[in-house]
Amino acid sequence: MDFAYSDAQEQLRTHVRAVISAAGGIARARSQDGAGSPWDGDLWAQFRQHGWTSFVSPLGAASRHERQVGGYVELGAVVEEVGRALAPVPMVASSLAAQAILIGGSEEQRSRWLPGLSSGNLVGTLASLAPDVFDSECDLPSATGEDKLNGVTSPLLYGAGADIAIVPARLSSEGALGLYVVDLRNQDVCIDALATLDVTRSYARATFAATEAELLPASAEPQTLRRIIDAAVVISSFEQLGAAEACLRMACDYAGRRVAFGQPIGAFQSLRHRLADMYCAIELARSNCFYGISTLERSSESLRLAGAVARISASQALAQAATDNLHIHGGVGYTWEADAHLFLRRCKSLELYFGGSIIWRETLLSRLASVSDEGVSQATSELLRSEGEDEFLRREGEERSGGFLG
């Protein structure tokens, strides 16, 4: 039983936190509002210098063995700290791109792109994408032939500044989908900055006109594309988790400091209990995020459930934390100077970038209940099959069939 950060992972987390904080913490993110550069070059240089960019591609650039394990928990720990400080660096964007290439790309594509992403010489991004991308009404760029894209992308996190983007596009003939790698530095790519709710982060949209692109071959299989989305939301859920904890910390600090009616407002039971509930939501989400990242770490099929669970849980926790934190700050929280609104804004962008919770709940449930009428509870056994080597889970399954209600 070892279901927590190890000492080394905790140290990594503390280190990342200290470096971001020494650089100015949230003030650093705030200075991105209206800034000319898409991200904070100095802070990103420190990420590269410390070698943290190498975690964007946990399995390593040259991996020939898909089931080799390691590094995902470290990625989660770093991403959590990025979320906590709203750190204006393309760590998450590059991780998402790297995951897509790792899971959907050919060996040749991996060795072409992953070393650059890992060293930080290249910055990548993955277009906003949700499980309903398969809906035929979904507006996507289209592919002509094997290697040309036309059309406009969904929002690209750090799209202005990123070197490459992974974008979904409709394959010419059958209406099938796939993910393409596009070099955004190409002359025929037009990048337009997007104004968004999330003022401390830069987003853009790319317009392609017969732009050269390469299909990530495996991503044309729906199953693999789903897996890429699931991996993406697990990584993103750590950012939500960090942001939620920042909100809790901020709210507790303020409640301990701010005096009204003759005492710190944090001594009033209504606030104490509100904050305790916030803590509970975050802890449950953390547990689900840990499980999510452990399925990535073990290349487990259980990711198809664990990704959605981490996603829904972390979105809910951050929504609660960001909303209540702002509320606890009262009138001060409603000002532009207070940081509370920055988290409320980030909360929405993080949630909606991969589709809202309605679609994720539906996705989760359809996966749980996918196996025919009488077989609804097959979800469990299906999960267990995929974890065949995992003795503990198998036992869990036996216990489950025992049942709480008899």
Place this chain on the structure above:
Amino acid sequence: MDFSDSPQEAAFRQEVRSWLDTNAGLLNLTSESGSSILAVTPMVVESARAWQAQKAANRWAFIGWPEEYGGRNASAVQQLIWDQEEGRSAVPANMFTIDYLAGMTLATHGTVSQRKQFMPRMLDGSDIWAMLFTERAAGSDLAGIRTGAVRDGDGWRVRGEKSWIWCAEYADWGTLLVRTDWDVPKHRGLTYFLLDMRSPGITISPLREMTGSEQFGRVTFDEVYVPDSLRVGEVGQGWQIAVTQLMHDRLWIGSGHGGWGGRPDAMFDRLLRLASSTRTGGQAALEDRGVRQRLADFYVELEGLRFTGYRMMTLLGRGEDPGPEASVTKLALGNIMQDIANFALELLGPKGFVSGTDELDSDAWQFAFLEAPAIRIGGGPDEIQRNIIADRVLKLPAERRADKDVPFHAVPSDIG
């Protein structure tokens, strides 16, 4: 990050399992259907005694106790492994929970002769113990109890009433917390005794719970004599001793046993099955978008609880105290069980309130619905758990308390 057993844990689990496989089968017991708590009947009590004796004979009883008292000094994780494995067989495991807790308390605070007199009989199932702490006047404010004891020669006379006492009518002995000084603030005037439940002046009456069953009792004391030799700790030190016992209780409940919905995750499968067998709006409930959204949220919360349990086990394994995490799971579990039971009855529609047909397991869901409030109330209600989190984890400023530093006789009470 991984929640499988370490090699040592796996070996221990194997050892436990093979002993249980050989021995647990010797008992033939069925638990009352629908209940997460084993309903206590004389037959259950006898089987429980036999099982406890059998464990004791093989040094599997109370493995968390120190070795000198017959335990194995087992770590919290080993204890949990034992409980998980034992929980898989239909053995009456919880009957001696208070024995375990009282023994841990005696091991810390008892005299040598008290340990010698009581611990062997706890271990082998000779005596069943009850915890006589809570009462109507106090409830969540445990230190506000009003059952009192006054000096009488070389002993004490106890007067008052304890309520919600689990297994009261079967208990041979009890751990008793009473007020011995009314002129000091509430925590400082309490004393802890060991009480023979057959002492003259004790009346035990069943307490009928809202589920209709009677697993708890009410115990009244009419000038009940307790010799001073059965006092544990100093006069006025009772609160610290009770806290030792409750701390072991919290670890016990928090690490996943303690009766309350031992396996909440199994509930989801049942709920999903129910949603596929009931109809709403002219289609299977499972096809309804609103139903699906709720079901997904339940699954997410149950998974969160399950994995939080693994995180607690990890902390235990590292020798850390998972106190606050136990509050999180207690709080979340009570609420989700209540929500799920409500939702299940809603899925059942009009069948949901008709009892005795047991169509679609409706009786079991109704029992879950009736039992759910207890999960949120017993062992410190939601509000107390939130206070624990606010104080101990979030370190928020303390709440003002009207009874702080006030002699207890001046603290107002709602009865008497």
